[in-house]
Amino acid sequence: MKSRMAVVGVGQTSYKRAHTELSSADMIWEAAEKALDDAGMDISAVDAIVMGVAPDALAGENGVEKTAIFGAGKPYVRVNTGGVTGSSAAFAGASYVGSGRAKVSLVISLERMGQATTSQQVFNTIFDPVYEKDFPLTTITMAALRASLLMRVYGYSERDWAEIASRNYRNALKNPLAHIHKDLSPEDILESPLLAWPIHRFEACPMSEGACALVIAGESSIGDRVPAWLQGMASTSDAYAMGDRFHRPEGTLVDLLSLRRSAERAYADAGVTDARKDIDVVELYSPFSSAEAMTYPALGFCAPEHGPRFVQEQFTDLSLPSFNPSGGPQAANPVSATAMVRIAEAALQVRGMAGERQVPGVRRAVATGQGGATQFSTVCVLGTERPD
């Protein structure tokens, strides 16, 4: 990042199984209007619009984002990078600002999966239809594969997954936008049905609809608005085949090499040298509680072998960052938008505008994106201090 810019507006719809009362365009407009209102701007101040929508099959309509074009006459492009669609769209909007081609960009992500009666089948088509067809690979079993590997290699227990999930659900009780509002204890979670061992139902994310929008402004357009400065942004793409990520020297399947590489670059830009001390809030795109554990070492919070201990430390060491104060994806997972929601929630925390879920004294927050069977990773660092 060479140019200074900040998130100055955040808008979100609520997240729920289906917004039956809203069209796709309604959802996009609601999030966009809220973000523009938050920024104290109208559409005329926006120079470029970046939309994020992942599989068309979930919406039942090809190019559904284009039904909602507003501010016609402006650049309007669509990003589709699966789970990282929201953060990729935000990064693309930031590039327009950083290039000087836009003073202000509006980025919006939409998830419309409530329209599909076959969401899980649509997700399952991310895997190869020929070579992997006979292998019962789904988005759930692929996560279970990783969870069992983490347990075997690093000593995590089913209890660890339940405790992480319980913390996320309890945080979500303070987030009025969350899809799931349930006070679930670790015992409740362990008693929920098994989806694919070792993953229980309440350790998995829900299927949610919703839209999220951000207004990203270059330094000269920030004025007296409250900024969440974009201090570092990085994206990394990995190999497709999970088998190619098992036995390589750079890192195994559960070492999340793509997230680690992204964190290294984003932290370098942001001046983060000690993640445990320099970061106050972490908003993780971890659709399963076990997937959250993979991020701890990748983001520099602990050594891989100390992961299980780090789960417990979060409950006792108050100097550690707060993880998912919004509740994270287990409380709402509008897939195309989820990675943008992470940035939105991090921005709200940095701006001191997170309401009841606000963490006191936040100076720097990290938001991650994860997509494509952990193939794609993004890291975004936001803070109160203007970058050098």
Added chain:
Amino acid sequence: MPIYIEGVALEISFADARRNLSELIFDTVRASVDDSGREMGEIDSVVLAAHDLVDGRSLSSMVTAPAAGAYLRDEIRFSDDGAAAFAAAVTRLEAGDNRRSIVAAWGRSSEHDPDAFSRALFDPYMTRPLGLDEFVLSAMRAQLCLGRDEVREAHERAVTRRRDAAGRNPRALKAGGFTSAPHFPLDTGDMPLWADITVSMVLSTEPTAIRVTGMGQSSEPYLFGDRPLRSIRSLSQAADRALTEAGTPGSAVDVAEVDGLTLIDEALGLEAVGLAPAGEGMRRLADDPRANPSGGGASGYSRPAMGLLRIAEAILQLRGQAGPVQLDGVRTALASGSSTVAGQTQTVIVLEAA
């Protein structure tokens, strides 16, 4: 910060049973990197344009991005036209996010149904039951444009010229392909030749012989009733921005590679970018050698590769490497790319030879 083109490659084929989509992509991206003279280690960004519904699987970039060189690189995929991906790559380089980027786009018409793709663009409750597809809009435009005798006469010559140009273009599809059934008053000669297309280029911040001098993008409302049919407003706006940035009037470009789904759309596109006055686009397509010398949609067509294909043909003209369709003295080139629905979003790129 000026952005330059270091390498370019394209391939138009049809139902090549020897290679799967990833292999087609790899071959073209590899050729563009070889053309650039760079090593993969010198490339830090990959920007893609691809549609899941064309590639035939959800989040198709999982399997295609590695073939395009994305392994452990900063990669992003746009479900938009290739020219829009090109523009996004330019912004990433200008912003200092990257130093050198692959931009690639593809579409394999032999393995998807372009008409079904087009019908799926329409609202499933209100407009899809009417049987609308994008060719309907092109046909409505044709009804408005082909009313005058002189336009109909120019139209016949434009069809012939486009077909001849595609026949001389060594990169055009020579065998296979198919066309959709034309809606009245469109004729077979107006229709695109569905093909398998892969395009790739390497963009850099380091000076080379080809520079990006202008870039513009714009968009139109979703509903056709909210758009003028007789002109393409978003393309005019995008072209104005790109040409203003380049400091070049549209009439002064040496070659224009303008994307359009049908010949009618190409004619309106020429008018929108300023290479032809209003109502004269078809005549220019028939007579002006600067207009789509590659043969346009007759040389092969597949979404969302077309904008990047048009840019690639423009680059080859600037390099003097266009072969039998090469024009003399090309110093400035314009290329456009459009995206659904029916050119709702547009990107225009102006390039210059050093």
